[in-house]
Amino acid sequence: MYDIQDEDGSPIPYDKASGKDLFKHGRHRMTDYDQVLDDVRLQGGSVSGYTQKVVTKQAAEQILEHYRDEHVKVIRDSQHKGFVLKQLMQKAGVSTAQALTNFLDSTSEKIKKISHLENSQRSLQVWNDTYRVQRELVKTILKEDGVSPQIVEKVNRIYSTRSSNRAIELGVTLLDLEKSEILNLVKSVMRYAKS
Secondary structure, eight states: OOEEETSSSSSEEEGGGOOHHHHHHHHHHHHHHHHHHHHHHHHSOOOOOHHHHHHHHHHHHHHHHHHHHHHHHHHHHHHHHHHHHHHHHHHTTTTHHHHHHHHHHHHHHHHHHHHHHHHHHHHHHHHHHHHHHHHHHHHHHHTTTTTTTEEEEHHHHHHHOOOOHHHHHHHHHHHHHHOOHHHHHHHHHHHHHHH
């Protein structure tokens, strides 16, 4: 329908085609106009002016029907898109298409941040799972190597603490070290964990 050509078969941009170009294109490419005239010629030998006028009128009616059907599709599609756009704007609580675009951009950024946080959370979960396995392995090795129950108890107390302050207090008590020494130990562990 939109592939308009002139008499030589060269393309004509649809928005530049004249009404005559559009009608000729439609009559010869969108209808059976030429076939009907050929059939009349085969049956009667020549095409009268009246017959050609009737066939041209019928071709014009078919062309108009094609264009009507195309326009109905375009109108329905536009109405549907307008309805969807209106619903999106209502759900987003905005009143313009530009505001909706800004809202969707902002939402997209938030989704990226959430995805990044989920990845970080998964990494932490893996680290926590690894830590739990290591903790249980250390406890098992201590028992298998016959380490005294008092030392196993100290290790269990260290592993059971959930607070870094409490861990420092335990370190001072269990290791018989100064608080500053424990803090230096913790700082060196933190530097190691970051590298």
